[in-house]
Amino acid sequence: MSSGGSSYGDIHRYEPARESTAAAIAIVLLTVIEVVFVSLFVYGLMSAWASTEFGNMFAGALLAMIFIDLAFILLLYRKEFLPDVMIVKKRRRKWEDLYVREEDKDGVGVDTGNLTETLKKAVYPYYKK
Numbered sequence: 001m002s003s004g005g006s007s008y009g010d011i012h013r014y015e016p017a018r019e020s021t022a023a024a025i026a027i028v029l030l031t032v033i034e035v036v037f038v039s040l041f042v043y044g045l046m047s048a049w050a051s052t053e054f055g056n057m058f059a060g061a062l063l064a065m066i067f068i069d070l071a072f073i074l075l076l077y078r079k080e081f082l083p084d085v086m087i088v089k090k091r092r093r094k095w096e097d098l099y100v101r102e103e104d105k106d107g108v109g110v111d112t113g114n115l116t117e118t119l120k121k122a123v124y125p126y127y128k129k
Contacts, residue, residue, distance in 0.1 A: 010088045012086045012087060012088050013084070013086040014084070014085050014086075015083060016083050017080060017081050017082055017083050017084075019080060020080055023079075023081070024080075027076050030069055030072055030076070034066065034069045034070060034073065037065050037066045037069060038066060041059060041062045041063060041066060044058065044059045044062065
């Protein structure tokens with residue numbers, strides 16, 4: 001679905017999410033595995049596994065698996081349950097990242113005119129006139 005609007009902030013393309021049942025089941029199973037990993041990690045902390053020879057490596061591996069599993073959960077959620085939306089953004093020329101106008105590229109003195117307006121232009125580089 002596309003819109004014909006080309007002004008800033010208009011939705012250019014909107015594709016709804018697939019919301020597949022297989023992805024929902026996979027997220028639930030990965031969440032159960034996540035809970036198991038977290039409970040093993042907490043049990044290892046409470047049992048002082050870090051004081052044993054290989055316990056510290058095992059706890060580190062559990063922590064790594066917790067974050068990898070969480071990454072897969074978030075990846076599936078983003079891919080299957082969030083819509084794909086592209087909005088129209090304003091293109092800027094290279095010099096606009098640093099200066100308000102091309103003729104102001106050498107800067108403006110602070111003592112010229114209204115001090116608050118000059119500071120607004122310095123703080124907000126894309127200040128609308």
